[in-house]
Amino acid sequence: GAGVSQSPSNKVTEKGKDVELRCDPISGHTALYWYRQSLGQGLEFLIYFQGNSAPDKSGLPSDRFSAERTGGSVSTLTIQRTQQEDSAVYLCASSLYRVGGNSPLHFGNGTRLTVT
Amino acid sequence: GQQVMQIPQYQHVQEGEDFTTYCNSSTTLSNIQWYKQRPGGHPVFLIQLVKSGEVKKQKRLTFQFGEAKKNSSLHITATQTTDVGTYFCAPYSGGYQKVTFGTGTKLQVIP
Numbered sequence: 478g479a480g481v482s483q484s485p486s487n488k489v490t491e492k493g494k495d496v497e498l499r500c501d502p503i504s505g506h507t508a509l510y511w512y513r514q515s516l517g518q519g520l521e522f523l524i525y526f527q528g529n530s531a532p533d534k535s536g537l538p539s540d541r542f543s544a545e546r547t548g549g550s551v552s553t554l555t556i557q558r559t560q561q562e563d564s565a566v567y568l569c570a571s572s573l574y575r576v577g578g579n580s581p582l583h584f585g586n587g588t589r590l591t592v593t
Numbered sequence: 594g595q596q597v598m599q600i601p602q603y604q605h606v607q608e609g610e611d612f613t614t615y616c617n618s619s620t621t622l623s624n625i626q627w628y629k630q631r632p633g634g635h636p637v638f639l640i641q642l643v644k645s646g647e648v649k650k651q652k653r654l655t656f657q658f659g660e661a662k663k664n665s666s667l668h669i670t671a672t673q674t675t676d677v678g679t680y681f682c683a684p685y686s687g688g689y690q691k692v693t694f695g696t697g698t699k700l701q702v703i704p
Contacts, residue, residue: 525691
């Protein structure tokens with residue numbers, strides 16, 4: 478079946494512009510994550526959606542970052558007034574959450590964001 | 594929350610040598626997952642450990658979960674160039690807790 482789909486795969490934007498990154502999770506997966514990975518670095522948690530619960534936004538680095546998940550499926554990560562330090566690969570992952578446990582995360586190929 | 598440390602941060606080995614990475618948590622975990630990220634790729638799930646003292650093997654890879662469920666290790670026997678990449682642990686505390694990743698260990702295999 479189809480995996481996690483992210484678009485665009487690459488985005489180059491000028492400093493100060495807003496960008497929207499899209500994630501289509503695997504159908505039926507109730508959990509959705511956004512992570513950020515700077516060049517050669519680890520996976521920085523940004524935000525977590527689980528079903529109809531309020532999202533865990535504790536990883537968003539500033540109020541310029543926001544995310545939505547519509548209808549429990551597609552998610553959009555928005556970065557306003559982009560800065561050069563926002564340049565990174567933004568990874569989306571989904572999982573079939575099981576009560577009392579967790580299940581493997583399936584990652585998309587990521588969106589490489591370059592802020593000039 | 595504090596990011597879980599993995600050691601070492603980097604490891605260069607000659608092809609055929611063994612490799613081990615360790616993941617250490619200060620709190621008791623519900624389970625732990627391991628992922629591999631090839632250069633230029635995205636993380637791919639390898640395995641999940643749930644039980645105290647659990648040991649699982651996948652060909653040349655051996656995964657262990659500590660008795661106290663606070664630490665875990667990944668051991669690769671006789672490394673190959675295909676093992677190159679960064680290995681991340683993902684400790685999970687249970688319930689609706691989010692999944693975060695360890696700091697990762699980058700493995701380079703010298704042919």
